[in-house]
Amino acid sequence: LSAALDIGTTFSGYAYSFKGREKDIEGCKNWGANVSVCNHKTPTAVLVNKDGKFEAFGYEAQERYKSLEEDELQMYSLYERFKMQLKHTEKLNRDSMSMALDQRSFPLMDIFTMTIRYLKDHLLKSVNRGHGRSVDSEKIRWVITVPAIWSGAAKQFMREAASKAGVRDINRPMQLIIALEPEVAGLYVASKYQTSGTSSRETDAFRPGLEYVVMDCGGGTIDITSYKIQPNQTLNQIYEATGSSFGGTKVDDAFVEFLSQIAGLDVVSTIRQESPIDWLQLMITFDHKKKTIQNKESDKLNIEIPYSMHEIAWEVTGRKLSDIVNNQRIPGVKCNKRMLIIDHDIIQDLFRNPVQEIVNHMKKLMRLPQLKNVSTILMVGGFSESPILQAAVKEAFGKRVKVLIPDDASLCVLHGAVAFGHNPNIVSSRVSRMTYGQGVMVTYDPEKHEADKQRAEVIESIERQTNMMLIYVKRGEVIKVGQVKEFTSFPVRVNQTQIDHEMYCTEKSDVGYVDEEGVEHVGSWTTPLEGKGLDREIKVRVFFGETELVVQTRQIGMGDKEWVQRSFDFLSS
């Protein structure tokens, strides 16, 4: 069984299929039935009670929260949009906190663990129901998807949360694979079109030898990767993953800003704080309306205003909300007791900035020589369903390449992740997004190191050049999946009992020293040393091209010691 979980910024879901019937992908197709919606994904929302216990997830969490009485409110907190924090928290670590709608906070790790556990249990129940028996946990390959542009720390964070949620058996690391969202979405679409058989515009886009770019435009992230299809149908990545945070929620943010302009910042921030339930409802209403926005002139848009907003406007300003709004005489905006009535082009305006950012990013990317042979742009993710974004991308690139948008754009990641779980070797090479390496000291050599003399230091009477970066992989370097590189290091003290390997990364492709600007410490591990002397040789073996980096070390000549996998801790630094 391949079982995939997609935890999105705004929506989450799961899907699975059995070996032998890989294409029969199943999942929950009626999330939100209790609130009369029917969706393949459910909102990424976690309801936690004041004792820190999990209460509910998704539509159910939102509904439970909305039905709380005033005096019950302080007993529960609703956490949403927490995925973005993994990207934006500086120095992400195990104690990073997540912020709830009511400004309370809770450990981010626990929120992720609750989310994964909930989806996992829901999936297993669905499997059992459908098949009349439970599946042996050893026979399940779990796949959790993450944006391709995430850091090693964010990926490790997800892995640890998965472990805590019982998705991973410590003795079987391959039971859980971390898959890259745009990559698997592209895989799914390509294989869907390839197997549709007859020659068509879509099928022709995915013939061996052709190159394509996938844009996963989600709620929080725009995540872009590119591939060349090999004769044996495996994929080679042709350029590193890039992207930005200009997802669909940027349109929501623009709406909040617009509200602050027409109703006043005080009114908006007071309602957010004092009436979180009404605020939640307002944003849900907006999300629904937003999905109906077309790219052409159409009717006005009515957005229901919660009653408390009127009350708060009165309390804060002493004026009626409708007066505050209407007196500004903003063309295309009217307010009455129940509704905010907005002209269509004002709503379209809210899309302008994020859409422009996405198109500009793509323009820069498509100009790169590495991408000059790309013949198709594939748009996936929920935001790709927006006719405004579609039109902008087609206008910018439609003359040069095919722009394809599958009908199930927001589910491609999930379905692709299931397929990837069955066949993770489908991607045969990837391009490193960062330069990775380790800090080392070498014997000082005046010819090479003269210019950087300030880094020299005498240790046990040998002059050493310190802080040098031993590069494992350079940014932009193509690495075959499963490729291994070996490096050697030696102790600098005769009686040294361990080597501390300090790992660094940088966006620079050329770097000499770990203390240069733009180089970041990302983790460390130690190799115990036996014996004495400066000639004790330590081998470092680095495995690349999987979706994560794995490092092993061993001391040479110490019996037949096995390679020791050094768990690489991105989260402690």
Ligand SMILES: Nc1ncnc2c1ncn2[C@@H]1O[C@H](COP(=O)(O)OP(=O)(O)OP(=O)(O)O)[C@@H](O)[C@H]1O
């Ligand atoms: N027809 C539409 N028009 C405009 N926006 C849409 C439409 N359909 C979905 N969206 C937006 O797309 C986003 C959801 O997309 P998706 O489910 O792919 O994101 P996610 O997986 O939650 O986020 P991410 O992948 O960034 O973590 C939401 O912001 C939603 O409002």
Ligand SMILES: [Mg+2]
């Ligand atoms: Mg997504």
